Amino acid sequence: MLMICTPHISLQCMSARLTGNFDSKPHLAAYVQSTTDTLLYDDAPEELQVNSLCDKVSLYQGDITQLEVDAIVNAANSSLLGGGGVDGCIHRASGPCLFAECRSLGGCSTGQAKITCGYELPAKYVIHTVGPIARGHLNENHKMDLANCYQSSLKLAKEFDLRSIAFPCISTGIYGFPNEPAAAIALNNVKEWLKKNHNEIDRVIFCVFLDVDFKIYKKEMTNVFLKDDDNKDEDDIEDDDGQKEDEQMNEVMGKMEQKPKSPPMKKYRAKKSENSHDDQEEKDTLSSEDMKDLNQTTEDQIPSPKTPEDKTDLSEENFPDEPKEINDTENEERITERKGSKVGQEDLKENEDTDETDVTMESQGQDDINRESTLNSPVDEVKDPVNINQMTDEEIDLCQETSPEVASYDVEMCSQNITESSGGNEKTAITED
Numbered sequence: 001m002l003m004i005c006t007p008h009i010s011l012q013c014m015s016a017r018l019t020g021n022f023d024s025k026p027h028l029a030a031y032v033q034s035t036t037d038t039l040l041y042d043d044a045p046e047e048l049q050v051n052s053l054c055d056k057v058s059l060y061q062g063d064i065t066q067l068e069v070d071a072i073v074n075a076a077n078s079s080l081l082g083g084g085g086v087d088g089c090i091h092r093a094s095g096p097c098l099f100a101e102c103r104s105l106g107g108c109s110t111g112q113a114k115i116t117c118g119y120e121l122p123a124k125y126v127i128h129t130v131g132p133i134a135r136g137h138l139n140e141n142h143k144m145d146l147a148n149c150y151q152s153s154l155k156l157a158k159e160f161d162l163r164s165i166a167f168p169c170i171s172t173g174i175y176g177f178p179n180e181p182a183a184a185i186a187l188n189n190v191k192e193w194l195k196k197n198h199n200e201i202d203r204v205i206f207c208v209f210l211d212v213d214f215k216i217y218k219k220e221m222t223n224v225f226l227k228d229d230d231n232k233d234e235d236d237i238e239d240d241d242g243q244k245e246d247e248q249m250n251e252v253m254g255k256m257e258q259k260p261k262s263p264p265m266k267k268y269r270a271k272k273s274e275n276s277h278d279d280q281e282e283k284d285t286l287s288s289e290d291m292k293d294l295n296q297t298t299e300d301q302i303p304s305p306k307t308p309e310d311k312t313d314l315s316e317e318n319f320p321d322e323p324k325e326i327n328d329t330e331n332e333e334r335i336t337e338r339k340g341s342k343v344g345q346e347d348l349k350e351n352e353d354t355d356e357t358d359v360t361m362e363s364q365g366q367d368d369i370n371r372e373s374t375l376n377s378p379v380d381e382v383k384d385p386v387n388i389n390q391m392t393d394e395e396i397d398l399c400q401e402t403s404p405e406v407a408s409y410d411v412e413m414c415s416q417n418i419t420e421s422s423g424g425n426e427k428t429a430i431t432e433d
């Protein structure tokens, strides 16, 4: 059943139909999975008879930080240190521990993805990916980079046994990727991945924020997924048969052991060492490109306590192609608010000497920000991010309490590194600027 959840139906009544592997946290709106009836919206078309591939996808319009899924994807920038738009919302909603963990990841290249815990978010994990900066016009590299964002994020979801994932419209905001081609790339890449990994995930949610994206996805989703019914070719039929066998097998296996929903980081580590030969087999079949990605993602994903010299210098010169901050009136308020916190000062300093932003992108970014704020996006409720260096031991303990997944992750060690680095390179980097 192709699900299209719209704001007309309150999430509360929808969550009443919530089924499947989702923890029901009463205070959190949850995304809807209606298993029986057609879901839908006022001018709902006939019930959409679609093949099983579409049982896995949903369209949701709203704030991604509200979704109670295994992972939400963040449209981040290459520093992974937060910013505005969906990136800013996710960082604000998840709390200071997300910032601390991102800081230990050493940035992320365009088209790649890295995973962190979700901390105070209803989602268990955040997959940070960096989309291409298209500035309103497209070339083949932009399209490939955007496709890689979806592929890398889904690859991480599979590695971490995540069963549900929500994507925002990556790169279509301040990065200026045109909305329609971006939607087509998102839908087609998710479809191709689902064809090969049908049993690896229960739900992929396309979380749109703006009406323009909702209209595009509503139209495109039926085209991209319904098309399968008409021109199913031999391979697909074979795939489906193969998948049917897998499904039966999984059903039997499923009865024998309850699959863990999504193991916390620590378990993942144990699993990795036990079945390293499996990983090796998988690596043997992966292409060299995938190998690079896989190594890059798996080794980097598990934050291990870093010695001071390990730190990657996150100052601006290491991320030259990052578009500069947009300073419009709303942002100015936000910026003044953030000036109070040390983090705000650091980030602002890093961004202060920014060169001219691209006019198209700026106006697009500006429109996005204005539109976002008119949509009462959570961006309006800006909370000052607490600076990890100023966190007391109790706060750090609280971080670890709120997210069992990070029990083994030493926030203290990380904050110690940060204190040292802010005493060392970062200060130098800033004065050099």
Ligand SMILES: NC(=O)c1ccc[n+]([C@H]2O[C@H](COP(=O)([O-])OP(=O)(O)OC[C@H]3O[C@@H](n4cnc5c(N)ncnc54)[C@H](O)[C@@H]3O)[C@@H](O)[C@H]2O)c1
Residues within 6 Å of the ligand: 062, 063, 064, 065, 075, 076, 077, 082, 083, 084, 085, 086, 087, 088, 089, 131, 168, 169, 170, 171, 172, 173, 174, 175, 176, 207, 208, 209, 210, 213, 324, 325, 326, 331, 365, 368, 372, 377, 378
């Ligand atoms: N530096 C800034 O002032 C600034 C401002 C906006 C965005 N950003 C962000 O811009 C870069 C990434 O650009 P991008 O176009 O990939 O991302 P983006 O600018 O956040 O836009 C991506 C999409 O997400 C949508 N969106 C915004 N808030 C939410 C939400 N709460 N839930 C769901 N969807 C939402 C937004 O409407 C757009 O369709 C990063 O640097 C990131 O920090 C920075």
